Amino acid sequence: MPDANTAKIAALNDRARQRLDHCRWILTQGVLSCDPLTVAELLIAVEDFDAFTPDNDPDAEHDFGAVKLSGNTFFWKFDYYDLDLQMHSPDPSDPAVTARVLTVMLAEEY
Numbered sequence: 001m002p003d004a005n006t007a008k009i010a011a012l013n014d015r016a017r018q019r020l021d022h023c024r025w026i027l028t029q030g031v032l033s034c035d036p037l038t039v040a041e042l043l044i045a046v047e048d049f050d051a052f053t054p055d056n057d058p059d060a061e062h063d064f065g066a067v068k069l070s071g072n073t074f075f076w077k078f079d080y081y082d083l084d085l086q087m088h089s090p091d092p093s094d095p096a097v098t099a100r101v102l103t104v105m106l107a108e109e110y
Contacts, residue, residue, distance in 0.1 A: 023100035
C-alpha cells in the first residue's frame with residue numbers, strides 16, 4: 001500500500017511529465033534519430049500516459065512507462081538527483097532537494 005511520500009512522489013512525477021516542467025527531459029540518440037513527427041507524437045504520448053497498473057507501476061510512483069508508436073516501443077523513466085545532479089536525491093518527495101530527470105528512450109536502449 002502506498003504511503004504519503006509515495007503518493008507525493010507520484011503527484012510530482014505526474015506534474016513534471018504532464019506539464020513539461022519541474023524536471024529535465026533527456027531524449028536519447030535513438031529517439032532523436034526518429035522522424036521529427038514521431039518525436040512530437042511521442043512527447044505527447046508521454047505527457048498523456050495514465051495506464052499505470054500494479055504490474056507496470058509496482059511502487060506506485062508513476063516513474064516509468066512504455067509507449068508503442070510508429071512500430072517502435074519507447075520507454076520513459078524518472079531518476080531523482082540532488083540539486084547538483086551529483087548523487088541520488090536524499091528525498092524524492094521533496095522538490096526543494098530533488099532534481100527530477102525524465103529520460104525518454106527506445107526500448108532497445110534500456
